[in-house]
Amino acid sequence: MQTSGGPTASTGSRRGRRRTLSxxxxxxxxxxxxxxxxxxxxxxxxxxxxxxxxxxxxxxxxxDKAAVVEALIERLLGEVNHDVFADRAQPWRLRLEALALELRRRLCEHPGAVPLMIGGPMNGPHALSLNERLLELLADAGLDPVDAARASYLLIVYAFGSIALQLADVSEPGPAPPEPERIAIRHHAFARMPAGRYPRAATVTTTMAEYISTEQYLWGLHRLFDGITAHAAARTESS
Amino acid sequence: MQTSGGPTASTGSRRGRRRTLSxxxxxxxxxxxxxxxxxxxxxxxxxxxxxxxxxxxxxxxxxDKAAVVEALIERLLGEVNHDVFADRAQPWRLRLEALALELRRRLCEHPGAVPLMIGGPMNGPHALSLNERLLELLADAGLDPVDAARASYLLIVYAFGSIALQLADVSEPGPAPPEPERIAIRHHAFARMPAGRYPRAATVTTTMAEYISTEQYLWGLHRLFDGITAHAAARTESS
DNA sequence: GCCATTTCTGTACGTGGTACAAATATTGTA
DNA sequence: TACAATATTTGTACCACGTACAGAAATGGC
The missing domain is CATH 1.10.10.60 (Homeodomain-like)
Structure with missing residues (x-):
């Protein structure tokens, strides 16, 4: 593919009409x-x-248009702050949670980009470096390389899947009626919501989705952590 | 939206040109x-x-075209066999795994449909009934309604996210070159693959992806189970 | 001051979703 | 049996999309 790079990325002296774009x-x-x-x-x-x-x-x-999208995704991933979870002195669960939240925050800022990420492959340098960091982190958590790879896959799937599914309802701006069935599905999860924390008007959809999803996101994340640690513990015990 | 239903779904006596379509x-x-x-x-x-x-x-x-897609998704979900995991005499982990595998099998038969499912909301009756079954199952697993709702969300996210991310590489038929980076990412996970189980030619991409993903899918699923059971146990213990 | 080179514009093609009206086939009724 | 009402399909057309091609405009090196 090699779609990245500018038009004359490696041209030293530029001749020709002045660029009005970048x-x-x-x-x-x-x-x-x-x-x-x-x-x-x-x-x-x-x-x-x-x-x-x-x-x-x-x-x-x-x-291509595909190249534009690809570059867009890459730039967005590049904005994810790696420092948050790079401090290997901190416990890994904390670092992983920080990463997951940071990633989520970035993606939620640009809901429209998420479907594009899911649709196409993410093989840019930033995506790779993110994955590398994740593997490193999971190694710190005591997983052997094979399990670390699997766990990283699991976490990535969870993060992107969660955000994608959450945003599926909102990503297409327009009427978006408050269909009763959709509400019904999520009825239980609202049980614990503090009252009066969210507006009641048109913005309610986004806000509720945002709120509910952060909670659910973290809940699921910690179930994942539990599962992973349990597995790691069982591994080291049996060996 | 009310997009479902035929042109004259509730017309008793039909007059007019004979339908050549359905x-x-x-x-x-x-x-x-x-x-x-x-x-x-x-x-x-x-x-x-x-x-x-x-x-x-x-x-x-x-x-609409959207209505066609919606109906397509609904029909696909309707084909998911509910009986597999409806037998409440069986242990819940077994039933849940059966459901997850059945869902995955169905979706993998129609890779092109997966991006469409992720993109749009799934609020049809079949999608709802699937969710209902899932909640029922998780209640059998000992989760209270709130946690069951969260766990169902978690499982759905995992199932769809996993399949979507797996198929993202393949869903667009065409050249799809074996980019070295993409292989590198998954390098670790291949370590445990039995040798000589898959061809080496052009089909290798799909086959490897299929193979690796089934393994990873199940691995992740069981980590989820571990996390959920650990949580349920902690809950019942503390109360 | 000219020229090679780069950047942008004009135009056009093919494909996509879909609206509108006309044509066609069918059936209940006269 | 002929007619009228109606359901279905077609013909035509419009607009938006991605993008290819050729040409115009602007720039720096000689």
Whole structure:
């Protein structure tokens, strides 16, 4: 694929018409459109219009729309703060929770991007480095390489799946009626919600989803931790 | 939305031109296109051509393309065999594993459908009944309603997320080169693979992914079980 | 001051979803 | 049996999308 990189990324002396665009500008516009209009709104034509340029100008910087999306995802993953969980002096559960929350926060800031991440492969350097950190962390937790790989997969699946499923209802901005069935499914989980913490108007959908999901997200995460530690303990005991 | 239902679903006596189509025929064609050409190939025009009809004829049966997709998903979920895990005499872990595997088998038969499920909300009757069964099962496992709701969410996220992430690489049929990075990520997990169980040619991608994922899927599932049981035990103990 | 090079625009093609009206086939009723 | 009402399908058309191609505009090196 090799879709990354600019138009003349390695050209030393630049000749020709002055650039009125930059890759970052394009990605900014794409992200903005994604955030306010969902994946459908982040079209090449829309992006170009947002930066005040003809649609084809984008193709000077990216060979494909897929490349734009890929770069967008990579940049978003690159913004995930690694420092939070890099301190190996801290207990691993704490570091892992910090990572999971940081990742979630970033993704929730850009709901429209999540479907795109799920849809396509994530093989960029940032995605890889994230995975590397995760493996390192799980090794610290006492897992052997095979189990660490599996556990990392498990955690990644959980993080992305959780966010994707949570945002599935909201990612397409529009009417989004409060269908009673959807509420019913989640009825139990609301039982413990403190009263008066969320508004009752149109924003209620997002807010409730946000609230409920943070709780559920953490709950599930800790069940995962329990399962992983139990497994690790059983391993070291039997050997 | 109320998108379901035929054109004149509740009309007793039908007058007019004989129907050459049926909703099921349309859904069959859509599924076939989805399976062989990915989500992109399942266009209204493609479906109509497959059943030998003008594109607009589809709109007699479904108001939207979204409605077609929704019906497709619902039908797929309806095919999930509930009996496997309905036998409340069996231990719950066994029943849950059976459900998870059955769900996975069904979805893996139609990889193209998975991105569609993730993208949109699943609120149809079949999706709801599946959730209901799950809650029932988790209650049998000794979880109180709140925890059961959270655990069901956790399991659903895991099942769908796992399958979606696994299929993300394959869902778009085409070149799909064996990028070295992607292999590298999964390197550890292959360590335990029995030798000579899978071919080495072009099909290797799918086959390996399939193999590795079934193992990882089950591994993760059992970590989840461990975490859930540990939590349930801690709960009943403290009360 | 010219030229090679880079960047952007104009235009156009194919495909997608879908609205509108006309054509067609069927059946209840006269 | 002929007619009218109605359900289904087709023809045509529109607009948005991704993107290919050729040409125009602007720039720095000579």
């Amino acid at each position: 890759e970052d500008e394009i990605l900014d516009a794409a992200m903005a459109l994604l955030d306010e209009g969902g994946p459908k709104a982040a079209s090449i034509r829309g992006i170009a219009a947002a930066v005040g340029v003809a649609p084809n100008a984008v193709y000077t910087y990216f060979p | 909703e099921d025929e349309i859904l069959d064609a859509a599924m076939a296109l989805l399976d062989e050409g990915g989500p992109k190939a399942a266009s209204i025009r493609g479906i109509a051509a497959a059943v030998g009809v003008a594109p607009n004829a589809v709109y007699t049966y479904f108001p």
